[in-house]
Amino acid sequence: MQETVDFISEFLPEIPGVAIILGSGLGGLVNELEGQVSIPYEKIPQFPVSTVEGHSGQLIFGYLNKLPVLAMSGRFHYYEGYSLNEVVFPVRVMKLLGIERLIVTNAAGGLNPEFEAGDLMLIEDIISLMPDNPLRGKNEDNLGPRFPDMSEPFDLGWTEKAKNIAKDMNIDLRTGVYVGLQGPKLETKAEIRYLRIIGGDAVGMSTVSEIIAAHHMGMKVIAFSVITNESIPKVKKEFTHQEVVEVANRAGEKLVRLVKGIV
Numbered sequence: 385m386q387e388t389v390d391f392i393s394e395f396l397p398e399i400p401g402v403a404i405i406l407g408s409g410l411g412g413l414v415n416e417l418e419g420q421v422s423i424p425y426e427k428i429p430q431f432p433v434s435t436v437e438g439h440s441g442q443l444i445f446g447y448l449n450k451l452p453v454l455a456m457s458g459r460f461h462y463y464e465g466y467s468l469n470e471v472v473f474p475v476r477v478m479k480l481l482g483i484e485r486l487i488v489t490n491a492a493g494g495l496n497p498e499f500e501a502g503d504l505m506l507i508e509d510i511i512s513l514m515p516d517n518p519l520r521g522k523n524e525d526n527l528g529p530r531f532p533d534m535s536e537p538f539d540l541g542w543t544e545k546a547k548n549i550a551k552d553m554n555i556d557l558r559t560g561v562y563v564g565l566q567g568p569k570l571e572t573k574a575e576i577r578y579l580r581i582i583g584g585d586a587v588g589m590s591t592v593s594e595i596i597a598a599h600h601m602g603m604k605v606i607a608f609s610v611i612t613n614e615s616i617p618k619v620k621k622e623f624t625h626q627e628v629v630e631v632a633n634r635a636g637e638k639l640v641r642l643v644k645g646i647v
């Protein structure tokens with residue numbers, strides 16, 4: 385990690401105040417960054433590389449409303465074959481770079497029957513149904529405790545502010561619980577019923593491990609889902625990642641405005 389941190393530090397004009405992970409199709413935020421410095425993942429020592437469409441695969445430093453931020457344009461998923469330790473590696477690097485705040489975004493299927501494609505959801509809690517945990521193995525005590533409390537994974541002050549900012553901007557912000565599954569297969573109807581029963585409002589294949597790792601290190605975290613599809617469509621149609629990326633691109637415009645406001 386130190387090798388990676390030293391490498392990235394060389395490119396950063398200053399320490400970013402906030403790191404932002406951009407989900408599928410949400411790369412549009414990058415267009416808002418001024419004074420950009422981008423580093424392709426394949427140039428960064430020890431860094432994994434992105435293999436999913438809609439995830440461009442670069443770290444981008446830039447100024448959002450004059451505040452220095454570091455955006456991960458492209459994240460890593462367990463289903464790509466990475467271990468959860470590899471999936472959260474960039475989050476750990478961000479903390480070691482001195483970044484204290486993290487905004488996580490994703491594209492997700494709506495479980496809550498009131499949600500529609502294009503809705504924006506503030507993630508208030510998570511359920512990790514990943515087959516592993518990024519904290520498994522010897523604990524690095526300099527990162528965080530062996531048994532981190534997870535009763536409040538998100539920074540409450542920050543989430544309250546986000547809700548108020550959304551209201552001021554006339555952005556309809558849903559709230560709910562995000563369930564993280566390993567993917568890459570989509571859910572069966574019976575699995576969807578199960579996920580709803582256990583309290584899920586949105587489902588995806590990312591995010592939960594990043595939040596666990598960030599919270600373990602004491603980062604202040606906030607997270608949003610763009611609901612890109614109903615997990616059981618009212619009108620029968622097949623799931624396509626293409627549609628996820630398209631809807632996220634369109635609805636992502638709202639999220640970009642909101643993130644800008646929050647930053």
Ligand SMILES: O=P(O)(O)O[C@H]1O[C@H](CO)[C@@H](O)[C@H]1O
Nearest residue numbers: 407408490491588589590628
């Ligand atoms: O969670 P992000 O990276 O936004 O991507 C979501 O979109 C992909 C499925 O279309 C899956 O990777 C799912 O997790």
